[in-house]
Amino acid sequence: MSGAQTLGALLPAVPLGLALVGLLLPQRSRAVAAALGIGGAAVALAVAVALVVTLDGAATDAAAGWADFGGLSVSLALRLDPAAALVAVAVAAVALAVQVYSVGYLHDDDRYAPYAAQISLFTAAMLLVVVAGDLILLLVGWEVMGICSYLLIAHDRRLPEAPAAAVKAFLVTRVGDVGFLLGIVLLGISAGTFRIADVLAHDHDAGTLTAACLLLLAGVAGKSAQFPLHTWLPDAMAGPTPISALIHAATMVAAGIYAVTRLFPLFDRAPAALAVLGVIGAVTLLLGALAATAQDDIKRVLAWSTVSQLGYMAGALAVGSPPAALFHLLSHAAFKALLFLAAGAVIHAVGSNLMSAMGGLRRAMPVTFWCTAIGLGALAGVPPLAGFWSKDNVLVVAEQAARHPTGPTAAWVGWLVWITGLVGVALTAWYAARLLLRTFFGASRAVTHPMDAVSGDAPATTPAHTPAGAPHDPPGVMRWPVLLLAVPSALLGFAIFVGPFRSALALDESHLDAFVILPVALLLLGAGLAWARWRADPAADPATGLGPLRPAFARAFWLDEVQHALVVRPARALGRLARRTDERVLDGAVEGTGRGTTGLGGALAVLHRAGVPRAVAAVLAGALLLGVAALAWGGAT
Numbered sequence: 001m002s003g004a005q006t007l008g009a010l011l012p013a014v015p016l017g018l019a020l021v022g023l024l025l026p027q028r029s030r031a032v033a034a035a036l037g038i039g040g041a042a043v044a045l046a047v048a049v050a051l052v053v054t055l056d057g058a059a060t061d062a063a064a065g066w067a068d069f070g071g072l073s074v075s076l077a078l079r080l081d082p083a084a085a086l087v088a089v090a091v092a093a094v095a096l097a098v099q100v101y102s103v104g105y106l107h108d109d110d111r112y113a114p115y116a117a118q119i120s121l122f123t124a125a126m127l128l129v130v131v132a133g134d135l136i137l138l139l140v141g142w143e144v145m146g147i148c149s150y151l152l153i154a155h156d157r158r159l160p161e162a163p164a165a166a167v168k169a170f171l172v173t174r175v176g177d178v179g180f181l182l183g184i185v186l187l188g189i190s191a192g193t194f195r196i197a198d199v200l201a202h203d204h205d206a207g208t209l210t211a212a213c214l215l216l217l218a219g220v221a222g223k224s225a226q227f228p229l230h231t232w233l234p235d236a237m238a239g240p241t242p243i244s245a246l247i248h249a250a251t252m253v254a255a256g257i258y259a260v261t262r263l264f265p266l267f268d269r270a271p272a273a274l275a276v277l278g279v280i281g282a283v284t285l286l287l288g289a290l291a292a293t294a295q296d297d298i299k300r301v302l303a304w305s306t307v308s309q310l311g312y313m314a315g316a317l318a319v320g321s322p323p324a325a326l327f328h329l330l331s332h333a334a335f336k337a338l339l340f341l342a343a344g345a346v347i348h349a350v351g352s353n354l355m356s357a358m359g360g361l362r363r364a365m366p367v368t369f370w371c372t373a374i375g376l377g378a379l380a381g382v383p384p385l386a387g388f389w390s391k392d393n394v395l396v397v398a399e400q401a402a403r404h405p406t407g408p409t410a411a412w413v414g415w416l417v418w419i420t421g422l423v424g425v426a427l428t429a430w431y432a433a434r435l436l437l438r439t440f441f442g443a444s445r446a447v448t449h450p451m452d453a454v455s456g457d458a459p460a461t462t463p464a465h466t467p468a469g470a471p472h473d474p475p476g477v478m479r480w481p482v483l484l485l486a487v488p489s490a491l492l493g494f495a496i497f498v499g500p501f502r503s504a505l506a507l508d509e510s511h512l513d514a515f516v517i518l519p520v521a522l523l524l525l526g527a528g529l530a531w532a533r534w535r536a537d538p539a540a541d542p543a544t545g546l547g548p549l550r551p552a553f554a555r556a557f558w559l560d561e562v563q564h565a566l567v568v569r570p571a572r573a574l575g576r577l578a579r580r581t582d583e584r585v586l587d588g589a590v591e592g593t594g595r596g597t598t599g600l601g602g603a604l605a606v607l608h609r610a611g612v613p614r615a616v617a618a619v620l621a622g623a624l625l626l627g628v629a630a631l632a633w634g635g636a637t
Contacts, residue, residue: 005062007051008078015040016124022117037099037116045092052085077133090333094250095123097481104477122148126251135194153239165238172232176222183215213273224256227283237299241344248306249337261322271408278318278413282420285311289427294553315417319401331390334488335378342372349471360444376432389493429526442538
């Protein structure tokens, strides 16, 4: 095994090993748990950086036999290339920031030890997806992430919505994972192996390939929160804020996009699947952006923005540009982790998730303000921040696919992605400006959130601990991760001018030099409208300008309610019917048989029950009759 292959194997192995050790620790072993969690993420980051340097633009594969199922081989395979190494760096860097930040954010949590270990396991699972060279191995990491997301979203058991959100995330993503599993099975049967290199090289039947790609997209829609399986992601905000950063920036939602880039040669030969992905991405992009415009919970604004940005990534894939999708994935990982951790600092300071309870924090929290401004600028695509370059790149490739279609993508898909992407630019600028103004400018709207006098529980909108005193910037252990994430959020876009980075993502130079005036104009329009509305009445929410559309946007067009009516309620009704059938029919038959047997036994017992004198007389009479019969029979013979 070469040096690069050894590093690739260590990437998931190190955090996995330390996670297993951490899970065995007593719950109150904070210091040891923190050392294991931070140490595992730090080592993973160092290994990922070393892998980037070792690969030096090359790619390598390695495989060892693992199992064989009826002639279908499953291997412990690694598939390493520069793009995978860059994604691994992003995953490990965000995981390290989250581990360090969590030490301060959850300083009074008595279940910190399993929490830190579960983050390490989450990180290991995502890194396994990144380096896996076998579809079954990729599926293992894929499913472990689902389990970890359930555990981490439900971590704070004092919040009544947390368990329900965790169950929802688990079940919705499982729906998509059924399709993902079936797609993997189809590809494995068609190629005779699950090794990714062989699956990509195999000449699949067109029908089989299209069906497999569509099934894979079901899993992608679940993990990467694409319409219609996006509904779990905003509710997942019930989890601790650092977990929101981890899920939204480096794991779970990134996994689906990355899986498509990994298997893109298959999608490139299935135009129907790319068309479906384009429609899904466009709907997701607009749906997330519109929903973000009307939220009051700061974390839900960021959650819906993640849904929208994932739509950009899916759109880039649909128009045939995995490099553009990966570039935006890396950029998004930096600024979205920054925004969630900065939002956590605000929530930690004011004791509420609601922007209506914030305001005027710019002077009290200057570090958090400037970091949030950088993150929101990158999210909106303000030049020259990271999001400007990556989002502009998506728009350029979409426009080129629309005007000069050369690949398998139909021109109408390019037009759809480009137009919705431009609309998304204006909407993103609007809700990003609204968040910044409502949170950090104007008069303070802070309200106290006392502990409930009866139950002693914190209100549902507060973090695990309500702050005391005036709002202020977080302590160093929470402040430094935010400051460090601000650096790539601001400067990552300039990496496109660095040869190794550009070649690692296979970016086309014609895309890098294109400067599109229209997106910048739309950005200024969106931000300007939000500012003008706020300027007219700083005490009012700019979202009031949405008028009768606001309820529809705030409830994301009631798709959750539709899902509840069409899926959840019928499933529960079917479950109740099955339970009644089991209790009344199956259990009734079994219990009825038992009761009948008992009754028959009782009747026979009555017949056999008699007094001792009568029984003795009956036995003697019977013996006498038998003797007489014997004598009569003998005399006759």
